[in-house]
Amino acid sequence: MTAQGPTIQVLFSSEAIAGRIEALAKGVGQLGLQDILIVPILKGSFIFAADLIRAMHRAGLTPEVDFLSLASYGEAERSSGTVRVVRDIESDVRGRSVLIVDDILESGRTLAFAKDLLEQRGATRVLTCVLLDKKVPRSVPFTADFAAFECPNEFVVGYGMDLAHRYRELPFVGRLVRAEGPSGGHDGTNPFSR
Numbered sequence: 001m002t003a004q005g006p007t008i009q010v011l012f013s014s015e016a017i018a019g020r021i022e023a024l025a026k027g028v029g030q031l032g033l034q035d036i037l038i039v040p041i042l043k044g045s046f047i048f049a050a051d052l053i054r055a056m057h058r059a060g061l062t063p064e065v066d067f068l069s070l071a072s073y074g075e076a077e078r079s080s081g082t083v084r085v086v087r088d089i090e091s092d093v094r095g096r097s098v099l100i101v102d103d104i105l106e107s108g109r110t111l112a113f114a115k116d117l118l119e120q121r122g123a124t125r126v127l128t129c130v131l132l133d134k135k136v137p138r139s140v141p142f143t144a145d146f147a148a149f150e151c152p153n154e155f156v157v158g159y160g161m162d163l164a165h166r167y168r169e170l171p172f173v174g175r176l177v178r179a180e181g182p183s184g185g186h187d188g189t190n191p192f193s194r
């Protein structure tokens, strides 16, 4: 938020996020799943997942939690659809209900990869919950079972989501607005263009 840096406009406030999370936790609770394992996809979902599991506690759930760290290769490879496991879960998912939690559903590749992985390992039921469902054509057909918000096709940061490891600490989800002026972008070199 410097004079020449990007401005961040609030898209989803912390209050709006908190309200949706309570509703999502109740929705998961209504499924009546026994022995549920929550699998947040790191890194982007860590704040969302932390708030969601505490809302689940308030909704009377007692989930186990284990973390899966996935990465897409760089921008170029990303379009080739390569997702890799950076850090695997330690839990045995055979015969279990799993809820994968991620920040954003965009092309669908990350969640399709994670869901396939856990189904192949024998999970009985694999559900997905995302904070943001980006309204873009999917590369892989994919629908999340739970989504807090539909998100416009813009680059967003905050509430765990980053641009080059920055902005994760923001308590809201914001859109990056490029600075105007000589060093402000619109020249093809701006890192916010995707």
Ligand code: IMP
Pocket (backbone or CB within 6 Å): 044, 102, 103, 104, 105, 106, 107, 108, 109, 110, 111, 154, 155, 156, 157, 161, 162, 163
């Ligand atoms: P996809 O569904 O495989 O395309 O990937 C979604 C992942 O890309 C998310 O889990 C995020 O980590 C990342 N991502 C997509 N859009 C954004 C964004 O606007 N800001 C930050 N990360 C994003």
Ligand code: MG
Pocket (backbone or CB within 6 Å): 041, 042, 043, 044, 045, 102, 103, 104, 110
């Ligand atoms: Mg992610």
